[in-house]
Amino acid sequence: MLEVKDGDRTLQFNGTLLAKSTSQRRGAFRWIEFELYRTESGSYILARIGVSLVFHGAACSLVKKYGLSEKSNTQLEPGAIPCELCEPDDMIDLVFPEKYRYWAQISEKSDAVLDALYKYDENGARYLTSVAQRLMQEAAKVDKNIATVYNYEIIP
DSSP, X not given: OEEEEETTEEEEEOEEEEEEEEOOOTTOSEEEEEXXXXXXXSOEEEEEEEEEOEEEOTTOHHXXXXXXXXXXXXXXXTTOEEOTTTOOOTTXXXXXXXXXXXXXXXXXXXXXXXXXXXXXXXXXXXXXXXXXXXXXXXXXXXXXXXXXXXXXXXXX
């Protein structure tokens, strides 16, 4: 049984991991991770996690804005870094780490997966981020439906 999170919800299903991709790079303190699954019934589950290693002090305006909860500084993730805005000292007992942001989408068809990954720039031009392209390239190697919608697009 596989599990992915969607906000506070947990989706459980039987299936196969088709591909995963990350925008993480050396020195990054925030990044995106994608995973794409195919369920036994043939549906697709696209999961995204927004990861952050940033923590804040109690007086930081972002604590309330983001609804952050306090933790002991001993519970911080390895590599956690202080907020550039409030510059909390990592020696204080209580800090407010940013939360991971979980999102998932269930799609019956492969084209809905691709549609969910598209972004639009300020002029309305549609594009895929590098991390989304890598996800689809890897998934296309193992799933013919993903390969069809990713590798070929008919422009009307």
